[in-house]
Amino acid sequence: MAEITAKDALNHDEIRRLRLDARRRYLRDSYVLWRRNPITVVGTLIILTLLLIAAAAPLLATHDPYNQILAERLLPPSADYWFGSDNLGRDIYSRVIHGSRLTLMIAILVAITSGPLGLMIGVVAGYLGGAVDEILMRVADIFLAFPKLILAIAFAAALGAGLENAILAIAIANWPGYARLARAETLAVRNSDYIQAIRVLGAGRLRIMFLHVTPMCLSTLIVRVSLDMGAIILIAAGLGFLGLGAQPPSPEWGLMVSDGRNYIVDQWWVSTLPGTAILIVVLGFNLVGDGLRDILDPHQRQS
């Protein structure tokens, strides 16, 4: 494909081939960049392991995570209790394994509630502009005026402690950032030729916003949400730790750290091992996020 002539430009098959080619090259470059950075590879492996553990939790667990054997409480790590047992005689290893499902569930639910919400608000604000934009963005600014964790704690406390409310509270604290991002993306495309063309063809505002503008914002938003995953998990664990998230006897990691607080001196494993699980998982997401930034950075691509 030495030179593209006018004839080629009208040839649909040719265009499709070129586009496919470009896309394939983009993916290959991404893969090369991913491979080049060991940090990203490690992060990806951590997340894959988490997914596997969550999927196979009942198979991997050695005990029932809820079964209390009070005679065997606070035992140190051993062949039977790999991570020791907690203050109610439950196997910490099995609880950590089952907790991976909760952690994933929280992160995913927050992402699929606050992501689309922010996307919708941002697209509407950016496309309609004027008073609608002004009002929606002021509201977003007000929410951004609160530190995220404090807003989440406030709403979690106000709605009543519990996992569902914690998820809702984190989503409430999370959407404004996405709305701003989606608005910026919308502003960038709203006056482009292809949108004008659809408008001339007679498409309604709703149709343009949700079928033509929204898809353009999607990739940036997905990247941003995945960069936020680690932070979401940390906030959820913090809520659990404060007693405002998942409630006992649920094997939520933050809650488990809090349970073990009183035994930290003599039975360190009760608190520290679930905490290590949080650290590793959040680190996994942040490592990937860090690498993602490089992979998507056009400066890096050139080299």
Next chain:
Amino acid sequence: MGNYLLKRLATLGITVAGIAVVTFFLSLVVPLDPLAAIAGPQAPQETVDRLRVLYGFDQPMYVQFFRYLERLIQGDLGTSFQTGRPVLDDIIQFFPATLELATVAMVIAIGFGIPLGVLSAVYRNSLLDHLSRIISLIGVSMPVFWLGLVLMLVFYFKLGWLPEPGRLDIMLIEPPRITGMLMVDSAIALDWVVFWDALRHAVLPATVLGLFGLAGIARIARSSMLDVLSQEYIKTARIKGLSEFMVILRHGLPNALVPTVIMIGLTYGSLLEGAVLTETIFSWPGLGRYLTTAFLTLDLNAIVGGTMLVAISYSLVNLLVDLLYAYLNPKITLAYADG
């Protein structure tokens, strides 16, 4: 600059009003009957009814909202159920402790963050660069409450190097309260024993908080240093025969510091939220712990007042950062020059 300042102050006004609305909304969703809390659980129905009228809970929502605003403007945040004192007094009592903690944390974050970032940039892609990247990533991935517990376990319970949680040894007498910040007050009173003890108490919680802030600072310091080092004037300085050390110290660092200063401001704001969990772990009698207790006991007035104060100070910090940035980068104010 004047126009820009006005515009920003107006935005701040809107934001503060919005914060008041959000906190009012917050007080509505709390699943707690404020009357029952005031009257006590055994109060007869007619007392509750009379209180309802007295406190205006029988009024429509918008009337209640305007009364709430009226009280706010007068600086009346109501009384806290847990301490039995006006919320404003509580905040004045607890806020300096948080400020003190955040400041020490900031010193730690800057003290390690900037050298780490600069060295990573100078020795780009070296072992040190990767190491510092990993350290900062671990810093942001660490659950603050967990790190606090682990450090306490090691340095207090096992090694005994640092004192127990709290702000000051119970055997010591607090210096006369001037700023509310123990280290400042004891320095004013020239009470070095108290100063030293207060500092020792602050080391662990401030390290935990500081590590949380370090990552962002190190990252910005690195990338802005990389930017600066590729500039022509750095080459000129090298050609001139300056030693590499002087090139970095005299020509690189000052220019790389501008974006870093902005990041430092933003981090200061985010330390406010990190303080909530850190203070809870270390029994640090600051605003964060006060808020946590309020949230857990559904102490309505304290929740509303405390959240509002945190949000307002957070917005103020952000405003200051924006103004500083505008001052350092005239392009921004120029956009507002026409009004």
